Amino acid sequence: MVLRRIAAVLVPLAALVVVSALVLAGWSLVATARGVRPSTGQLIGSAAIEVLLVVQALVGIVLMVTDDRDVERVTFVGYHLTAVLLLPLGVGWGIADRSRWGNGVLAIAAATEAVLVLRLLQIWGERA
Amino acid sequence: MPEAGAVGWRAMRSGPGRILVAVYAVFALSASARAGLQLTTKLDQAPVAYLLSGLAAVVYVVATVSLARSTARSFRVALGAVVLELVGVLTVGALSVVDPVAFPDETVWSGFGAGYGYVPLALPMLGLLWLRHVHGHTVGA
Numbered sequence: 001m002v003l004r005r006i007a008a009v010l011v012p013l014a015a016l017v018v019v020s021a022l023v024l025a026g027w028s029l030v031a032t033a034r035g036v037r038p039s040t041g042q043l044i045g046s047a048a049i050e051v052l053l054v055v056q057a058l059v060g061i062v063l064m065v066t067d068d069r070d071v072e073r074v075t076f077v078g079y080h081l082t083a084v085l086l087l088p089l090g091v092g093w094g095i096a097d098r099s100r101w102g103n104g105v106l107a108i109a110a111a112t113e114a115v116l117v118l119r120l121l122q123i124w125g126e127r128a
Numbered sequence: 129m130p131e132a133g134a135v136g137w138r139a140m141r142s143g144p145g146r147i148l149v150a151v152y153a154v155f156a157l158s159a160s161a162r163a164g165l166q167l168t169t170k171l172d173q174a175p176v177a178y179l180l181s182g183l184a185a186v187v188y189v190v191a192t193v194s195l196a197r198s199t200a201r202s203f204r205v206a207l208g209a210v211v212l213e214l215v216g217v218l219t220v221g222a223l224s225v226v227d228p229v230a231f232p233d234e235t236v237w238s239g240f241g242a243g244y245g246y247v248p249l250a251l252p253m254l255g256l257l258w259l260r261h262v263h264g265h266t267v268g269a
Contacts, residue, residue: 074165075165078161082157082161090150093146093150097146099142099143101142101143101144101146101147102146104144104146104147104150105146105147105150108147108150108151108154109150112154115245
């Protein structure tokens with residue numbers, strides 16, 4: 001009962017992550033073109049997305065463990081872990097770089113997040 | 129004088145080079161993860177495809193590391209890796225179209241990288257352009 005409710009959350013949550021990651025990627029791309037370094041707004045946005053990613057990983061892994069249907073477990077957990085770790089790495093590199101290209105790296109990290117989460121949804125959908 | 133050269137080679141990982149290193153790092157990670165899973169769990173199903181998948185992973189890791197190191201020697205290693213990458217994506221891409229049965233599972237280079245938005249096809253070309261740019265500025269100066 002509770003699990004079914006959690007399952008209903010996973011897909012909208014993932015969709016929210018994809019959209020916000022794409023917005024961050026676009027924002028960082030524009031910032032790269034303008035030749036500025038990552039702004040506080042981008043960092044707050046990244047932190048918010050990171051919170052969503054952590055929640056998504058917890059929800060996804062709880063569902064995977066409790067769901068007896070066949071999900072490719074190693075792949076599924078691997079994608080969640082990568083998704084959680086990648087954005088902090090991109091942000092760290094983005095801040096450390098004192099040029100516009102820090103924003104370029106952030107754009108790549110955010111775009112990769114969107115792709116990762118889309119793949120996660122695919123893997124989740126393939127179970128049935 | 130060697131110091132001036134070393135500073136010049138460092139251009140490899142600065143500016144747009146950072147983007148290249150970042151994208152290569154993403155592919156090194158995803159190709160290694162995918163190849164690792166394929167080689168350890170189902171090598172017997174399509175050994176050629178999965179060994180090529182492993183080769184792709186190695187090429188991406190070598191390219192990432194040598195681009196990030198940015199020395200005169202790592203330039204040559206990076207050049208070799210990127211050329212091998214281009215040959216690989218073209219060969220595996222063509223094979224996977226001609227003989228799909230031998231390539232049952234998606235690998236990074238299947239269908240010329242279609243599963244990855246054709247980034248694997250564009251990446252070595254951008255890599256070669258970038259290396260030529262760096263080479264021109266460092267040696268040509």
